[in-house]
Amino acid sequence: MGTFVRLVVCLLAAALSSSCSRSRPEPGGEGRTFTDVTGCAVQVPSTPRRIVSLVPSITEGLFRLGAGDRVVGVTSFCNRPPRARERETVGSYLQPDLETILSLRPDLVIAGKKGEPGPILRLRELGAAVYVFEDGKSWEDIRRDFLTLGRLAGEAQRARELLAGVEARLEAVRRRVEDREPVRVFVQIGTRPIFTGGRDTFLDDVIRFAGGRNAAAPYSPDYFQVSRETVLSWNPEAILVSGMAVSAPAEKERWLSFRGLSAADARNVHIISGDDVSRPDPVAFAQAVETVARLLHP
Numbered sequence: 001m002g003t004f005v006r007l008v009v010c011l012l013a014a015a016l017s018s019s020c021s022r023s024r025p026e027p028g029g030e031g032r033t034f035t036d037v038t039g040c041a042v043q044v045p046s047t048p049r050r051i052v053s054l055v056p057s058i059t060e061g062l063f064r065l066g067a068g069d070r071v072v073g074v075t076s077f078c079n080r081p082p083r084a085r086e087r088e089t090v091g092s093y094l095q096p097d098l099e100t101i102l103s104l105r106p107d108l109v110i111a112g113k114k115g116e117p118g119p120i121l122r123l124r125e126l127g128a129a130v131y132v133f134e135d136g137k138s139w140e141d142i143r144r145d146f147l148t149l150g151r152l153a154g155e156a157q158r159a160r161e162l163l164a165g166v167e168a169r170l171e172a173v174r175r176r177v178e179d180r181e182p183v184r185v186f187v188q189i190g191t192r193p194i195f196t197g198g199r200d201t202f203l204d205d206v207i208r209f210a211g212g213r214n215a216a217a218p219y220s221p222d223y224f225q226v227s228r229e230t231v232l233s234w235n236p237e238a239i240l241v242s243g244m245a246v247s248a249p250a251e252k253e254r255w256l257s258f259r260g261l262s263a264a265d266a267r268n269v270h271i272i273s274g275d276d277v278s279r280p281d282p283v284a285f286a287q288a289v290e291t292v293a294r295l296l297h298p
Contacts, residue, residue, distance in 0.1 A: 034152060037113055037134040044129055047154035048108040052090060052101050055112040055133065057279040059084050061146060064162060064283060065155040072104045080275060098122055108152065136280030139170075139205045146282050162282065169286045170209060173293045177211030183296040185212040186236040186263075187277065191247050193225045202280055210292035212238070232261060238296055239263040242274040270295050 031043045052073035053059040059078040062071050068083060073090040088104060091097035094115035101109060101123065109130045111120055123130050131152060136142045143163060150159020185207055189195040197203030198220030207214045215236045216226065231239075241251045248271045255261065255269045263269050272295070276288040 032151075034131060034148070036132045038132050040124075040130075040132070042129050042131045044131065044152055045107050045154075048152070050104060050106045050108070051153070052104060052106040052109045053078065054090070054093060054096050055110060056080070056093070057136075057281040057284070058110050058112075058133065058149060060279065060281050060284070061149050062153060064281075065150055065153055065158050067153040067155055070153075072106065073101060095119075098126075102126060102128070110149075110152070136202055137200055138202055139209070139285060142202060142280045142282050142285055145280065166282045166286045170289060173209060173211075173289050177293055177297050180211050180297050182211055182213040183237050184215050184234075185238040185240060185292075185296060186215045186231050186234060187240045187242065187272075188231075188251065189223070189242045189274070189278070191251055194228065194231070195223055195225050197223045202285065203277055206277060206285065206288045206292060209289045210296055212292065212296050232258060235262050237262045237266065238268040238270075240270055240272045240277075240292065240295065242277060243271050268295075 031045055034042050034044055036042055049070055050072045051062060051067065051070050053062060053071060054075055056075065056078045059071065059074045060080045062068060063081050063084065068081075071084070071087055073088045074084050075091060075093050075096065076089050077093050078084045078087075088100065090100045090104070093112070096111075096119050098119055107129060109123060109128050111130055111132050113132055113135055120130055120132060133145055133148075134141070136145055146163060147156070147159050150156045187196055187203060187207065189197070196216045197214070199214065199217040200221040201223060203223075204214045204217055215231075215234045216224075239255050241248045241255070252269050252271055256264045256267065258264045272291055273288070276284045276291065
């Protein structure tokens with residue numbers, strides 16, 4: 001990360017933490033204090049009754065924890081589970097509708113660090129309890145954040161139980177692929193332009209846990225845009241096209257048309273769930289690892 005980018009991140013964190021003093025839960029239940037990624041000490045009821053989630057993976061996690069009935073607002077991108085669509089929509093991930101959020105009288109708003117800090121600053125100024133999560137970049141981040149979410153929602157035990165099940169699934173995959181030669185794989189996200197995840201992303205962890213080697217790992221520590229010509233020069237042994245791309249079937253056929261491309265010659269081009277490989281949720285992570293392992297090591 002460059003000096004300028006680090007400076008911007010520090011300034012955003014300082015701006016967000018400067019409004020901490022007014023973050024308060026509504027009356028009802030003994031409160032607890034959590035310090036979020038911005039350094040803000042957020043007071044939260046022991047069992048929040050009215051939660052607004054501004055992050056799709058958080059929404060999914062809350063339903064997994066049995067707290068879905070207490071979720072009153074979600075973003076337009078919160079499509080899992082299907083019941084999440086029945087909740088009030090409060091704008092998009094990056095552009096939440098503050099008026100709608102406040103009208104829902106939340107005792108906890110959960111946000112991510114992406115996007116402009118303005119909406120979070122304003123919510124805090126108006127007295128809302130807003131907890132901001134870091135963007136998960138690894139399995140360890142996902143695991144840590146899910147445990148924190150369980151504590152925030154008053155479902156800490158349930159979070160530990162779910163994670164134990166997920167870790168057992170991951171261990172089963174590890175045992176199955178540990179003696180296999182890692183398959184060099186490229187994962188496509190989007191079409192015009194094409195993006196992928198490099199090292200230090202949870203997509204990279206999905207690939208490694210599944211017995212693969214990320215073809216993009218040497219070139220970036222983050223998600224980045226890549227040309228088709230560059231991917232061809234990498235000559236991956238497998239290509240996985242994210243189902244988030246509307247034209248995923250056409251993309252699959254296009255890769256298969258390249259003679260001399262190892263993945264195409266082996267007919268090792270597949271479509272996978274875009275949601276599973278794009279959301280830092282532990283169950284989705286396990287599902288992605290299991291799916292990718294089956295494709296790379298039939």
